[in-house]
Amino acid sequence: QVQLQxxxxxxxxxxxxxxxxxxxxxxxxxxxxxxxxxxPAGKGLEWIGRIYTSGSTNYNPSLKSRVTMSxxxxxxxxxxxxxxxxxxxxxxxxxxxxxxxxxxxWGQGTLVTVSS
Amino acid sequence: xxxxxxxxxxxxxxxxxxxxxxxGTSSDVGSYNLVSWYQQHPGKAPKLMIYEGSKRPSGVSNRxxxxxxxxxxxxxxxxxxxxxxxxxxxxSYAGSSSFVFGTGTKVTVL
Numbered sequence: 001q002v003q004l005q006x007x008x009x010x011x012x013x014x015x016x017x018x019x020x021x022x023x024x025x026x027x028x029x030x031x032x033x034x035x036x037x038x039x040p041a042g043k044g045l046e047w048i049g050r051i052y053t054s055g056s057t058n059y060n061p062s063l064k065s066r067v068t069m070s071x072x073x074x075x076x077x078x079x080x081x082x083x084x085x086x087x088x089x090x091x092x093x094x095x096x097x098x099x100x101x102x103x104x105x106w107g108q109g110t111l112v113t114v115s116s
Numbered sequence: 117x118x119x120x121x122x123x124x125x126x127x128x129x130x131x132x133x134x135x136x137x138x139x140g141t142s143s144d145v146g147s148y149n150l151v152s153w154y155q156q157h158p159g160k161a162p163k164l165m166i167y168e169g170s171k172r173p174s175g176v177s178n179r180x181x182x183x184x185x186x187x188x189x190x191x192x193x194x195x196x197x198x199x200x201x202x203x204x205x206x207x208s209y210a211g212s213s214s215f216v217f218g219t220g221t222k223v224t225v226l
Contacts, residue, residue: 044220045205058213061117101209102152102167109161
């Protein structure tokens with residue numbers, strides 16, 4: 001059973017860049033799409049984007065100008081960068097695997113707070 | 117790309133059946149049979165319950181079923197149990213290689 005684990009700073013200052021990494025264990029990162037999804041406290045899920053192991057990316061149009069995703073197959077990791085963050089970007093960030101157009105494996109989530 | 121519309125809350129007694137709707141548009145739910153459903157307990161990551169509209173992953177109870185009519189997808193939970201109390205989210209492929217989630221529904225077992 002594949003397992004995902006998010007890692008990165010829990011506190012980011014406004015206007016700076018949020019950086020998170022998702023480490024995949026128990027299986028290969030290859031030949032799948034991988035996604036980032038976030039959830040502000042008490043609110044719903046928001047799709048941030050996805051990356052294929054070739055490096056091909058697709059982003060939420062509302063975040064596209066600020067999002068960059070990358071993948072490192074040698075480390076079985078993929079990453080998220082979100083620039084120019086504001087308090088509105090405070091949320092639990094999840095990484096997840098896409099299989100048959102469903103998110104079948106999820107990380108436990110990591111809370112990122114944007115505050116000075 | 118607007119969030120899919122779900123009722124804020126649905127409730128039922130143990131043993132009853134409930135249905136959660138997920139309304140989108142002809143650009144997302146209506147155009148693709150790629151709706152998935154997720155169960156989320158407090159403080160936990162979401163869990164895939166239905167994919168491709170009506171398919172259940174291995175290990176998911178057959179009390180959960182999915183369907184679609186036009187621009188609206190539905191999740192039905194039959195034989196409602198206390199452990200089904202959670203938040204539920206739908207998600208649809210929205211074209212242009214993007215996805216959109218629903219607003220979420222809180223299911224309460226009375």
